[in-house]
Amino acid sequence: MVDLIKIKENVIKGEVDEVRDMVKKAVDEGQEVKKILDEGLISGISIVGDKYESGEFFLPEMVIAATAMKEGLKVLSPFLLRGDIKTAGTVIMGTAKGDIHDIGKTIVGTMLEGAGFTVTDIGVDVEPDKFVEAAKENDADLIGVSALLTTTMMGMEDIIKAVRGAGLKAKVMIGGASVTQEFADEIGADGYAPDAPSAVGKAKELVKG
Ligand code: B1M
Secondary structure: OOOHHHHHHHHHHOOHHHHHHHHHHHHHOOOOHHHHHHHHHHHHHHHHHHHHHOOOOOHHHHHHHHHHHHHHHHHHHHHHOOOOOOOOEEEEEEEEOOOOOOHHHHHHHHHHHHOOEEEEEOOOOEOHHHHHHHHHHHOOOEEEEEOOOHHHHHOHHHHHHHHHHOOOOOEEEEEOOOOOHHHHHHHOOOEEOOOHHHHHHHHHHHHHO
């Protein structure tokens, strides 16, 4: 059996091939996909963040670790997508302006798809007006905004204002490492979720009305 701690260690070391191969092997062995994601990939990249914060790692290490994590995620994505029948609602997902972090957004979007939502991912570093445009084009029920930087998190309020200003029916859900429920309340977001599984629950609740 692949030891998930080894996957975590290889994410930290940025060993792209090892991470991809070990995740594949763990899936083939029948290990639980959520466990591989949480205990292998996410716990590895979290440690990379701590090491960056403490000055032990620099940007290149963070980039290569993120590349390794994404390779692992590619292997897991089809499993996160299981469930289908797209009836739950239409979602626009993007990362706030000035922010290029996309791993969490992609996981949340993929799990929403797996739960039956139709998801349009509009990418990273997205201007508030783009969220509005995409929501109009897709007649969205929900707009999901991710932000990982304390600076870009502040721009989320502009997205909410733009959505309300355009008179759209879409609710706005926010999330990302530095976002909290308190912050969501403060800026008037309709919902907040701390992680992908709870984002699915929150999205269902918000779309139901
Ligand atoms: Co950046 N980075 N980074 N980074 N990076 C952080 C966020 C940081 C906390 C690291 C640290 O110092 N400890 C720090 C932010 C500090 C702050 O503002 N408080 C930081 C910094 C400073 C930076 C740069 C400024 C560094 C620099 O250039 N000097 C720079 C900024 C670039 C920019 O955006 N303009 C930068 C760059 C990068 C990389 C490009 C190298 C890379 C991103 C690669 C990529 O995404 N393609 C990167 C990475 C990998 C990280 C860390 C290590 C990991 C982020 C991640 O992917 N986590 C991160 C440290 C950390 O978070 N501990 C860090 C895994 C992911 C699954 O978690 O995205 O939180 P997360 O998503 C979760 C939940 O938050 C939630 O569900 C997800 C799954 O459970 N969620 C939602 C997310 N979105 C949601 C939306 C929802 C609901 C839930 O509803 C819509």
